[in-house]
Amino acid sequence: MLKVIGCNNHLGETAPGLAGNLTRLQELNPQLDLEVVAETVCEHVKNDPRLKNFESVVATSENLAKVSQEKHAEKLTPLHILGDHAAAMGTVAAASASVETLGVIWIDAHADINTESTTPSGHIHGMPIAALLGITESVELNDLHFAGPKFKPEHMVYIGLRDVDPGEKVYLEKLGILHYYWDEVVERGLAACLEEIVKHFQAVDRVHVSLDLDSMDPELIPGVSVPVPGGFTPADTHQILRALLENTSVCSLDLVEYNPELDVDDVSAKYVLETVELIREYYK
Numbered sequence: 676m677l678k679v680i681g682c683n684n685h686l687g688e689t690a691p692g693l694a695g696n697l698t699r700l701q702e703l704n705p706q707l708d709l710e711v712v713a714e715t716v717c718e719h720v721k722n723d724p725r726l727k728n729f730e731s732v733v734a735t736s737e738n739l740a741k742v743s744q745e746k747h748a749e750k751l752t753p754l755h756i757l758g759d760h761a762a763a764m765g766t767v768a769a770a771s772a773s774v775e776t777l778g779v780i781w782i783d784a785h786a787d788i789n790t791e792s793t794t795p796s797g798h799i800h801g802m803p804i805a806a807l808l809g810i811t812e813s814v815e816l817n818d819l820h821f822a823g824p825k826f827k828p829e830h831m832v833y834i835g836l837r838d839v840d841p842g843e844k845v846y847l848e849k850l851g852i853l854h855y856y857w858d859e860v861v862e863r864g865l866a867a868c869l870e871e872i873v874k875h876f877q878a879v880d881r882v883h884v885s886l887d888l889d890s891m892d893p894e895l896i897p898g899v900s901v902p903v904p905g906g907f908t909p910a911d912t913h914q915i916l917r918a919l920l921e922n923t924s925v926c927s928l929d930l931v932e933y934n935p936e937l938d939v940d941d942v943s944a945k946y947v948l949e950t951v952e953l954i955r956e957y958y959k
C-alpha cells in the first residue's frame with residue numbers, strides 16, 4: 676500500500692511560495708490523505724553562506740527520514756510530496772536504511788550535486804546528492820540519518836538534465852554517474868533511454884524515484900522556483916514513472932518543488948494530484 680507523506684519545507688531554497696504546497700493541494704483535493712511532517716525551523720547559528728539555513732534543513736530532513744523509515748518498516752511504500760529538493764536527503768536515507776541495495780533515479784533539470792566548494796547559491800536544495808553520496812565537507816550532511824553513503828554512484832541515474840553547474844559536471848564525470856540530458860532523450864527517444872535505465876537497475880534490489888517538477892517544461896508546469904527552458908511534458912514524466920513502476924521494484928518516491936505561488940490556474944497542482952493517483956494505482 677502507498678502512504679503519502681507531505682512536508683512544507685522551503686528553507687533549502689528560501690522561495691516562500693514552496694511552504695504553501697500542502698495547503699493548496701488539500702484545498703483542491705480535501706480527500707488527499709496526507710501524513711504531514713511540518714518543516715522544522717531552528718535558530719541558525721552556523722550562518723555559512725555556502726549552506727544557508729543549515730540547522731533547519733538538517734532537522735527537517737532527519738524528521739522526514741524517521742517518519743519515512745517507519746512506513747518502510749510497516750511494509751508501506753512512502754510517496755513524499757516535498758517542498759524543496761533538500762528534504763530528499765531524508766527520504767532517500769530512509770529508503771537506503773530499509774533495503775539491501777538501493778538504486779536512485781533523479782528526474783530533474785538540475786543535478787543537485789553541488790558541495791560547499793561548488794555551490795553558486797548556497798541553497799542546500801542544490802546539494803542533496805552530494806550529501807547522500809557523502810562528498811560534502813559537512814559530517815552532518817554526509818551522515819544524515821545514519822553514517823556513510825546512502826547508495827553507490829553506479830546505482831544512480833539522472834534523466835532530464837538541462838542546467839548543470841560547471842563543478843557539478845566534474846563530479847558527474849569523476850563519479851561515473853549515468854546521466855541523460857534532456858536534449859539527448861529527445862534525440863534518442865524516451866523509450867530507448869528508459870529501456871537502458873531499467874537494465875541499469877537490474878543491479879539493485881529496490882529503486883527510489885525522485886521527481887522534481889522542474890524536469891518539465893515551465894511553459895506547461897509553471898509552478899516551480901528554478902525554471903529552466905525546455906524539458907519533459909507531463910505525459911513524458913508519466914511515461915517514465917510507469918516504466919519504472921512496471922519494470923523495476925520501486926520502494927519509495929518523491930514529488931518535489933511544487934510552488935503554488937508561481938503556478939498558473941493550478942496546472943502544476945493538478946499535475947501533482949494526478950500523479951499521486953497514477954502511482955496509487957500500482958499499490959492497490
Ligand SMILES: NC(=[NH2+])NCCC[C@H](N)C(=O)O
Nearest residue numbers: 760785789796798800801901
Ligand atoms: N532542486 C533544485 N531545484 N535545484 C536547483 C539547483 C540550482 C543550482 N544548481 C544551485 O545549486 O543552486
